[in-house]
Amino acid sequence: MTGVAIVGASGYASRELIRILLNHPGAEIRVATSRQDDSPRVDALHPSLAGRIDLACEPFDADRLAERARVAFLALPHTASMAVVASLRERNVRVIDLSADYRLTDAQIYADWYGHTHTDAVGLKEAVYGLPELYRESIPPAGLIANPGCYTSTSILALAPLIRENLVERTGIVIDAKSGVSGAGRSPKLSTHFPECNESFSAYNVGKHRHTPEIDQVLTDVGCAQGDPVEVIFTPHLVPMDRGIFATIYATPRGPVVEHDLLDLYRSFYKQSPFVRVVSHLPATKESAFTNYCDITVRVVRGKVVVLACLDNLIKGASGVAVQNFNLMFGHPETTGLAL
Structure with a gap:
């Protein structure tokens, strides 16, 4: 124990x-x-x-x-x-x-x-970046884990297969992401006061959100064989719900792409990752709420690759992935304690 x-x-x-x-x-x-x-x-x-x-x-x-x-x-x-x-x-x-x-x-x-x-x-x-799906081999011996956040986990997991295989342009990637109010933390703030955010939908920190360089850094590392840095346009939004992250991501393919081939790529990429579910339907935040799953699907629309991903910001986006890291560090199966 x-x-x-x-x-x-x-x-x-x-x-x-x-x-x-x-x-x-x-x-x-x-x-x-x-x-x-x-x-x-x-x-x-x-x-x-x-x-x-x-x-x-x-x-x-x-x-x-x-x-x-x-x-x-x-x-x-x-x-x-x-x-x-x-x-x-x-x-x-x-x-x-x-x-x-x-x-x-x-x-x-x-x-x-x-x-x-x-x-x-x-x-x-x-410090070792604590996203097990990408850094599983580096986590067990680490003395310090930098646990990823909710927006970053959603965005990175959604884009990693495309970046690793060099299938999309590495600049001009648009991440349109939404978060429930709990993502702002428990300390009272005017912007998350109930009369301010209920029945309202708004963007914030446009062009200057602190997760932007983190997403760029990790995806550049994922695609290091290609050399060029990844640069995303990340825009977060506040949604009047308690919990959840949903990201719709737009990327330009480097060549012809076929939707079912991309889904096969994602399933292969995450076949050893028990908490990433590559789904055929369009995911919704209620399906991943109160779980440690990240749900992802991909579409091809008018020559663009559109990736849709969601997770629970408090679990897979924070505490659940922290326990994944704990499991890897102390020799437990990665899923231990996470059958929520």
Whole structure:
């Protein structure tokens, strides 16, 4: 049984992570931390967990955490994780970071997009991008996993087969993506206040969303044999639903393409990936909600390749893939605990 710590236990992703780990035969949650002064109980933060976990949150203390846990899941705000990662790794605690602090490999790009200087150059260099479908061989020995986000997972999984096989142009790819309101986190904000977002549909951060360089970076790595960098046009939208990500992606083929051949390519590419479902029908967010599945299909429309993909932003887009990474790191079958 592996001792687990949840660092930053108050958010939506943390709630889903705790719920999954409580059913995991190889994990025991021994530490939960919160930056709140009153050290609340976990079931007070998340009443849906009442009767399932008897644990109070505590302030973060690397020494005390390392005495009880072998791995820490960090569910902290962006720029906050890097302040604690080094202290945990010095104490031989392996880290799965759900924030964006270690996803970008270039510290300057991180500073440009997040407006904050990266203070852990060693960690940034050694972190492994935690998308098992693409980096399954690199994850097991890693001491620091950069867990991908929801928009990035959807977009990268949707495009990876096309980029790997060099079937589409690597610039001018349009990602039109929608997210449920939980993707904005649990902290109150005017834009996600119910009267502001209910019965409304809007785009945000057009041309400057922080996931853009992450998508470019990973897809460029996927297609490294071709050499040219991938550059996407990524536009996120807020949809008045609790959870889910849906992306419609448009790419220009480099030559003639046939729809059923592309579906066969996707099925072959993901045949060893238990949580990617390549479907023939048009997917919908309700089909992947509360699961760790990413559903993908592909169409050819007027000479363009159109990929449609969706997943649950709190599970496959956050806590579920974090548990996939945990499973790979600690020798469990990748699906353990994730039959949701």
